[in-house]
Structure formats: C-alpha cells, structure tokens
Amino acid sequence: MTRIDGRSADELRPVRITRGWLEQAEGSVLVEFGKTRVLCAVSVTEGVPRWRKGSGQGWVTAEYAMLPRSTNTRSDRESVKGRLGGRTHEISRLVGRSLRGIVDTAMLGENTLMVDCDVLQADGGTRTASITGAYVALHDAVTWMRERGLLVREPVLTDSVAAVSVGVVDGEPMLDLKYEEDVRAGSDMNVVMTGGGTFIEVQGTAEGAPFDRAELDKLLTLAEAGCAELTAAQRAALEAS
Amino acid sequence: MTRIDGRSADELRPVRITRGWLEQAEGSVLVEFGKTRVLCAVSVTEGVPRWRKGSGQGWVTAEYAMLPRSTNTRSDRESVKGRLGGRTHEISRLVGRSLRGIVDTAMLGENTLMVDCDVLQADGGTRTASITGAYVALHDAVTWMRERGLLVREPVLTDSVAAVSVGVVDGEPMLDLKYEEDVRAGSDMNVVMTGGGTFIEVQGTAEGAPFDRAELDKLLTLAEAGCAELTAAQRAALEAS
C-alpha cells in the first residue's frame, strides 16, 4: 500500500534544514518537512523570568504560531482575536519542554534562550518540524554564546533532540503524516526523542478508535526509526557550515 | 520501599465518587483521589457549536479550572488575569477528547454535553481525577436525557473511560502520584483508558531524565492496572444508586 504522495509507510518526507535564514538572530533555521515550512529563530536575551532570578541558572522557552495563510484556508490572527488559542499554548509548551530536555540550564548563566517557531506553510507535522528545526537553531545560538564567552561551563547541550509524528491511517501505522493523512488518522502520536534514543515526550491520542497496546508498540517503533533519521539530518546540517 | 503516605508503588490512593453532589446539574460528581477533590458537573444544553450545526450530531466539551486556594499557596484567578493559562487550556482539551473517545455523538442529536471540572483541593492527579469523575457524571446526564426521550438512539456510551498518572520517582515507577511525588518525578505520564482496556490518550513527559523504552513499558503496565481498578470503582458508584 502506497501513500498519497508515493511514500512507503515508514518513510519520512524530504527534510531540508537551512541554517542562518535570518541575518540578525543568534540562531535561525528554515526547516522543511515536505511542504511544511517553519522558521525557527533563537534569541539570546539577558536575564531570566522573575521566578528564576537569583538562581544563577538560565532558561529556555518557546513560542509557536502559524501565519494566517499558512493553512489551506485562512485563519484569524490570534493577535487580532486578542487571545492565544489552546492549541497554540499546548504546542508552545511542548516545544519548550522538549528543548529543555537536552539543555543544562545551569551552564547558561542567567540568560534566556527564547525560541520562536513560526509556521510559514503547514502540511501536517508543524510541531515536530518545529522541534527538529529549533534544535539546530539552538545549537547555533549556543555556539554564538560560546564565541562571546557567555557560557558558565560546558556542555550546555547534553544531547540533540528531534521529533516526528506517527499514526494509524486506514488501519496501518505510518510515519510522518502529512495533512490529509493526519485528518484521516484514527489515532496519532507525536514522539520527541534525544539523539541517544531516549524519550522526552510521547503524546498519543485516539481521535477515532482507541488503540491497543500492540498498536502502541508498533507506533513507537516507527517513531524511533524516524527520529534516528532526523537526528542524522540535523547532524549533517550542523556539519555543513 | 514505601511511599510518603505508606502506599506501595502500584497502589492507588483511596478513591471516593459521590454522585449528585449538585442538585441542579443533570449529572454531578465529587471525586476524590486521596486529598485531591474535584467537582464534576455535566450540563445538557440544546444546540451545538456553530461549525457543527446542521450535522444532526451532538458534541461533548469540557472546561477545567482550579479554585485559587485549591493549592498550597494561592494562585491568581484566570478570570481576574483576563486570560486562560496554557495548562488550563491543555487539560480542558484533554478532558474533552477523553470523554468524546467513548461517546457516540450521533446518538445525542444536536445537543451538547458541557463538562465542568473544578478542582476544589489539589494534591496531584487533578486531571486524571477529573476524567475519572466526569465519566460518572456524564453517565448520569445521559440517563437524564434517556428519561426525557432526548436520545436519538442507543448506545450513546460505547465504553467507560478512566485515567491515572504514573511516573518514575527516585528511579522507581509508581502509580497515582500525589503532589510531592509529582514534583520529584523524573518523568511522568498520564494515561487515559477505556473500560475495555484500550488507550485513548498517552501523555508522557520527561521533566528530568529522558526515559528509555523499557521504563516506558513498565509505566504503561502500571497504568493499565490502575485504570482497571478505577473502572471498577466507577462501576460500583454507578450501581450504588
């Protein structure tokens, strides 16, 4: 059984990671998972949130958003509506947690790494592309800090992090769902893993039929392979410079 | 190794489900997981959200909130701040999805089951207690509809649903974390399961050390047992009336 775009069930879409897409950010990446296109920018800012002041430790946080016409039909801007939607909140928090999972914030001093993931074009997997791209931009921002002597000690990055979606579509477990597949999926899962192969986050949801333990196991295995491939793509991008 | 409150690693806190705590709601439950106390109210309202009008189908949605002094130190009210926090959004959406996972909305006609979960006292596991209590309140609200001939056809409820938290605390997988355990947990997971033993939602997060596949498997097994017990408690409460 082939998929809508000709891939096999365990195949990622073409991944492109373009570093330095913004000239002014300390780290920036345009990441593409097929037609999904996310601009990740990492800003190094002095200081930490109030509740963390005086701790001597840094902080990593993230904000995710979609441009109004990144989607097939236009969505209203959250700035115009005057409030963030639940989905935006949820994904922003996920991206932040995922990156904090591989950063030793004690090494940052009282500085904040502010990660912005803005979806320019959406075709499924925007949150997993965000995490995967943001890691590379974060890596560049840490290099920027190192070059300026801003790090307390090394290593800041204890590992790398990547993420991928998996789901059961028409009864079959599949890797890296594009939008039409995501809509049809009975259940889907976003999996965030370190380069070392451990889990930072597993979020599985049955939109349609609940899934059993066997299906869950198959999805996790697919995701493990997908994250390993993405880890390789990140490494290649970082070595390319 | 015993836990802070004397439980064994695979033991739930005492569960109490008090039905009909509110006289005016179509279904209501005060659910207690130890000291965690959540008031779940289900309101049957005519009509569905705009995007669903004309479908002939009903809807189930949920809102979760904490009273300002449900916690150890007081938190500001979200109504006063003028916006919902990310955590509130996230849990509200989780509760709604979990309940929709066992409701056949086509049977409801164009009516909405609005579920309110208000945490009166918090000691860890408020979201899992909310789901577990809300199911029983929902069951009573469906009975209320049946008695008034408001159901299109049966069954509305395709299964029951319960939820429990699990986590790795001091290196050991544990069931149903109370607040102090939750704070110390390196990773924790909320698992939502049907009475039939399938998964509706799995949300695992490494707050500290990432977890490997073996730990993940152990946590899932603990959660399966915990949800089965909660399912039995729900059944007992429903038979008691």
Add this chain to the structure above:
Amino acid sequence: MTRIDGRSADELRPVRITRGWLEQAEGSVLVEFGKTRVLCAVSVTEGVPRWRKGSGQGWVTAEYAMLPRSTNTRSDRESVKGRLGGRTHEISRLVGRSLRGIVDTAMLGENTLMVDCDVLQADGGTRTASITGAYVALHDAVTWMRERGLLVREPVLTDSVAAVSVGVVDGEPMLDLKYEEDVRAGSDMNVVMTGGGTFIEVQGTAEGAPFDRAELDKLLTLAEAGCAELTAAQRAALEAS
C-alpha cells in the same frame, strides 16, 4: 402566609458552617444557607498592594465567583470570556468592604488577608452567605497568624460581621430570600451588620415598585433580627472547635 419552603416570614433557612473544609488554607469554611453553598478560603500572604507599601498596615480584600454550574442553568466562565462581569465586581467589593469594617488593619503588619468566596451551589443569598462564612474563615486565619507571632498587636478583629438579605415579596417583608423569592421580590435589600448591632452596609434596590419609608423601616428591623441569629451561629461554630 407560609413561604415556598414552609418558613415563616422572619425565619432564616438552616445555616451550616463547616470549618477547615480545605486542608491547606489558613482559614476555610463551607457555609450553607439552605441549598446555597459557598466555599470561603482565607489566604495569609506577605506584602500589601503597591499603594499601601511602607504604611506598616495590612490589607483585606476579597474575590467572589460562581462556578458555572452552581446555578440552575449553566453560565459561561468569566475566565473564558476574559473579563469579569459587573455583578462579580460589585459583590467582590462588597465582601471586602464588609470584612474591612471589622478588621484593624494596623494590627496585621504589612500582610494581606485574601478572601476567596466561591459559590458551589446557588439558591439566593450567595453574597450574604459569603460574608457570613468569610468572617469565620477570617477568624481562623487570624488565629493562625497569632500562633505564628505575625500580629503586631491585638485585637485585630474589632467585632464580628454577618449579612442577610430581606425583601418585599408579594407585598410582605421577608427574611433571607431563596432564589424563587428573590426573583419575585419587588424590592430587596442586603444588610451587613456587626455582632454589636451596627450597620456596615445597607443596599436596598427596588426591582419593581419603589418602596416607602415605612417599608424600609420594616425591612431593616427584620434584617437586624436575622443578623443577630447569624452572629450566634458564627459564635457557635467558632466555639465548637
């Protein structure tokens, strides 16, 4: 003429005051006026609002809210609407003023007593029940402060405070209106009094026919008797511990 629930015109509904309903708050009370049920929590917090800093004096303030399904039909959450309604504002301010009327804030040091009154079930008189219950919770919070040596001097509480509603229903002045009576009342009044029998607040409104001076006098007399009874109930609750 008997009332809808069999009471005489000058009779209160059964009053129940349960202290310590929350384990974590410095003072807490579940107060019931018949079916009206309000959870009052008092939090002792360091510091005072900005405009009071450096005065050496403390502060007492209150927030009132209703759970969405405390009422007969569900109301939208103010946190979701993103703004407080006028009624919520009005009652929060009334509760705060009423309590400040019997507290000598100079004795508190620069600490704030934050009072939360959350209506769990509403059947008329929620604001008067809030004040009556909050006083008892406040008393317990002051004891908590005394035991920790946080008071500047004594007495902090210069008197007790209780409140009751009165109104003209079908032409007859009545005490402690329940919801159906409140709706039918031509005019109603909320009266806040000290244990010593003086007035802190009198708020009378003609919803239907304006009232004359004679009716006003009768309502005040009814309220004086009602508040005296509530004062006795508060004292009994405080002595019970």
Add this chain to the structure above:
Amino acid sequence: MTRIDGRSADELRPVRITRGWLEQAEGSVLVEFGKTRVLCAVSVTEGVPRWRKGSGQGWVTAEYAMLPRSTNTRSDRESVKGRLGGRTHEISRLVGRSLRGIVDTAMLGENTLMVDCDVLQADGGTRTASITGAYVALHDAVTWMRERGLLVREPVLTDSVAAVSVGVVDGEPMLDLKYEEDVRAGSDMNVVMTGGGTFIEVQGTAEGAPFDRAELDKLLTLAEAGCAELTAAQRAALEAS
C-alpha cells in the same frame, strides 16, 4: 458648624442643568453639582438586547465613565487598560437601575434608551449628579420619540428620579458631600428617590465607623429633603424650554 465651602449641613451645592448641550443626541444635559460636571446623553436606538428580543418591550441601560483628567490627579483610561474597573461597573449598573425604576419599558416598543454619563470634572457626587441629570435628558429623548410617533402608549415615565449623597462627616450628618468631605466621611450613603418621594435605591457604606440605626434614620431624612429639592430643579429645567 459650617462646611468647607460655607454651606450648612442640609444644603445642596448650586445645581445647574443645561439641556441640549449636544446638538446630535436625542436628549442631552450638562449637569453641575457645584464643581462636579457630568455630560449626560441619551440615544434612542432601534432594537433591544438579545435576551429581550420578541418581548415587545423596550430597554433602558446606562454607561458611566470619567475622563482621565476629571479628577485631581490623572487616572489611566479604562480603554487603554482594556478593562472596566469595578467602580465603573457598579455605577453604570446603578444609573441604569435607577432610570428603569421610573420607565414603563412596555411603552417603548422594542427600542433601547442608551444613557451615557461622562464625568468631565469630578468633585464628589458624580453618580448622584449622573442620575439627576440623566433623568432630564431621558425626558427629552422620550419627547423626541413622542414627536416621531415611536411610543406604544403613554405614560412612558411613571415618575421622575433624582439622587443625592449624604454622609456622616466629623460626626455630623451632611447633605451632598463634595470630594474632601467624602474622603473624610465615616459613612456615606447614596439615595435614589422618585419625585413622589419613594425609594428606588439606598446604598449606605461605613468606610470608617459602623453607623447605628439612629444615624441611619437621620441620613435618610436629610436625603429625602435633598431629593425633593433636586426634583424641583429638574422640573424647573424641563419647564424652561
């Protein structure tokens, strides 16, 4: 004992009611109580709030606001803060209720009388001046409707309405407090009365010492006389045209 501005205890400040201050409003009045200056505008608009549609009845509602520099020191705009304060809400609701107390809304058809009271300069008594001025503007707006045949039947206005503040200042009951007196008052009361001498609203608050029944009676008597004078001033203004 004379007052700060030479008045006796039972004397109003000079009252000026200027009709037609705005050329475009259906009714408008600039009302002055001494230096307190409020612009009252009444707009006749087709339709009623949603919850009243189909009733065949009209509606009267009010909004009160203060210009930022109406006060001695500038206050921030509520439009800039993005939310209405509790005091604004409270007074808007009071003005609306007071006017509805003398309007037979069934006579208006499904039209709304929208009353705007904007304080241009504040020196105490802005809410009572608002009510007193708004009545005259409302009277003119009703005349405007009558001339266009928009009234269902007569009378729309069942009486007139006026309001005044009273308070105990330095132990003495006084009428129509100006700002410095209001600040010093131990207790104060706003009283809204019909031209016929009955009460629509009584709001008494002890800011300092609670008041006893005897003081309450004296304040009410002062207010009755003050409202009678204001009623005469309203009549004179309406006859002047």
Add this chain to the structure above:
Amino acid sequence: MTRIDGRSADELRPVRITRGWLEQAEGSVLVEFGKTRVLCAVSVTEGVPRWRKGSGQGWVTAEYAMLPRSTNTRSDRESVKGRLGGRTHEISRLVGRSLRGIVDTAMLGENTLMVDCDVLQADGGTRTASITGAYVALHDAVTWMRERGLLVREPVLTDSVAAVSVGVVDGEPMLDLKYEEDVRAGSDMNVVMTGGGTFIEVQGTAEGAPFDRAELDKLLTLAEAGCAELTAAQRAALEAS
C-alpha cells in the same frame, strides 16, 4: 461656489479657544472648530516611561478619544469593547508627535506632559482641533511648571503648532472640512505646521480618486494659510489671560 455652511473654499469655521475649562488640570482648553468641540487637558506627572529613565529628559505623549455620543449616531465605548480601535491609536500618536515637534524635552527634566484630547462633539476636523487646542493647554502647563521651578532651562517650547484639514470636495480644494464635506471628499489631507511656517506632519489620503502633484500643491498652499490663521487665534487666546 459656496459651501454647505456658507463659507468660501479658503475659509475656516469660527474658532473658539476657552482656556482653563477644567479647574484641576495643569493646562486645559475647550477648543471649538464650528460645532466640533474637543476638551484638551494637560497633566504634568513626575517620571518618564521606562525606556527613557535615567536620560534626564522629559516626555510628551497624548491620548485621543471620542465620547460615545459625540457623533451623529452612538458608537460603542472602546473601554467596553476592551480594545482601542486603529483610528484612535493613529490619532493619539499623531497628536503626540505633533506636540513633541515643538517641545525641547531636555528642558522638562524627567517629567511627562500627558495630553488628553476628548471629543465631546464631532463635526469633522477633530484631530486638527485637538492639536490646535492641545498646544494652548500645553503652553499653560509649561507656565505652571515654570512658576514652580520645575523646568531645567528655557525655552521648552521652540515654536507653536497648529493643524488643519484640507481636501478636494466635488473637484475643488477646500479648507477645514466639516463632516459632510469630509465624507464627500475625494482626497483629504491633515497638515500640522509650526507657527514659523514649517511642516511637522503631512498626511494626505485619496479616499476616492488619486490626486496629482498640482492638486497636492494647491492643498498644501491652502493649509499653509489656514495654519497661519490658527496660529494667530492661539496667540490671541494666550494673550487674553
């Protein structure tokens, strides 16, 4: 060709500038351009916005608003809607920039001149009347500062500033448009000039047909003459005291 109100194309409406309209503001003016009536208040407040602290320099800023019934039909309050509209923002910024164009903020010390322009009645040209009136109120506020020794050095005011609208109505360039003319204008321009005859702001917009360079030149010439007349009126008002 005469205009709707009998003026010639290059004629201003009657201008009235009433100083000291508010007793409590450091500077205040009621300015009238025909029926357009704006209340301008200038408040002297200690301190400057955060980004300017420590600079030793002052600041001038402005807020513009319309009363809900200043217009022909009532508009909703921005405070009730909870957000400022684009037009309000735009004009507030324009008024602030225009005044800063003639103030040497280094002479103010770290104080802020806060300018409030509230439109009481609108008939076209509210923004130009605001600027023209605000200058006079600002002048009085600077005098107030001078008398209290609050100025660092002189001169604070490097020039005066006035503003007028011009537009092409029915093909003919006209000065100082009233509302009906403004609505019919194919293009209109607001011009802010110093007393010395230089430009601080030129804002021309083609609402209908784009205008060519020749029309633009004619409009600028009309505006120069109008601003000169307004400058004379300002001077007369300031000398009158």
Add this chain to the structure above:
Amino acid sequence: MTRIDGRSADELRPVRITRGWLEQAEGSVLVEFGKTRVLCAVSVTEGVPRWRKGSGQGWVTAEYAMLPRSTNTRSDRESVKGRLGGRTHEISRLVGRSLRGIVDTAMLGENTLMVDCDVLQADGGTRTASITGAYVALHDAVTWMRERGLLVREPVLTDSVAAVSVGVVDGEPMLDLKYEEDVRAGSDMNVVMTGGGTFIEVQGTAEGAPFDRAELDKLLTLAEAGCAELTAAQRAALEAS
C-alpha cells in the same frame, strides 16, 4: 556623499519579487527591498464585512505584522500581549487603503480580498515593501478569480500601486531608507503612488527638525522616481510567469 551601503541618494536597494511563494494562497509574494523581507499573501474569501452586506460590492482589507525576531532585538508577540500596538494598526490600515485605491470593489461581487503582510526580516521600509509586494500578490489573486468566473465585470484593477520611503538624512534627501538611515532621518515620508503617477497617500513626519516647503518638494520628486522604478519591477515580475 555615498550611503552606508554604497548607494547614491536617489537609488533603490535591490528589489526582488518572488511570486507563488506559498502553494495554498490565491496570491502570494515574497518581496525583498535589500534585507527587508515581507511575505504577502492574498486570500479570496466569500462574503464581506457586515456593514457592507447587501451592497453587491466586494472589499479589500489588510493586516500587517512583524515576526518577533524579524528585528535586530526580539520584540514580544502581539498575540501574547493580547493587543495590537498602534504602529501595527496604523500600517495595516495604510496597506488596506493603498490597495483599495486601485481596486474597483464593485467588480468583485460580495467577496473579500484579505491581504496579509508578514515581515520575516526588517531593515527599514517594511510598510512600503508590503504595499509593493501585496499589489503583485493581489494581481495574482484577481487572476485566480477571473479563471473561476468570480468577477462581476472588468477591470477590477484600475491601475497598479507601489510605495517607497524618502527622508532627509544628515541634511540630504534620500530614497528608500534602510534601518540605520531611518533612525537618523530628521524627517521621513512614505509615498504611495499609482502606476499612472498619481498619489494615493503621502505621509510625511518630522521626527527631528520640521521641514520646509522646498524640502517637501524635493522629497516628493525623489519618491516619484522611486515609485516609477518599483512599478517597472512589478510589471517585470508579472510578465515573468
């Protein structure tokens, strides 16, 4: 005198217009003025704003925003702050008016062209680049409508529109200011012109010294030449397909 980037005073930065940058929008352009990079998307949506319903006419409106890290230092998101700033409002309105200046909305039927201009990287001139790019995207969206028979009649586009900034920097009038120049400019002007050489909008502001009529004339002449060049670039981009 050469400029910071080697240009002469009357020289534009390199202009790049990339059509079809988004696959899903009816019209889209990535426009670059040097390092300034704006993504313009035009969405064709059925229906018009409420106040225009039943007119048979269409509508064109625009929203402008900057990504948080488009600038040299990160700015907070307006969606997170919960309100749009004044500058955002002002530019959104400018872009909308500029495009409406060359669209005959009667030809659109009751459809709306919604224009989104999102600044990905900012180096001065973001509003003029937005207008210039948006015109090309709008042209493509109109072609999309034509191909689907959605136009009432032709021509929809009565002309083209482009915009450029000019300003006096260090005493010399210059074309198309980049960020460092903009900051140093004593006065600057944004000029919006049709392809036919007439003016749609002229917005000149003296940030520093007011400008005289002679300077104003020079700036307008520079802008005329700049807009003509941009018009040529738009035409070339449109012919390229």
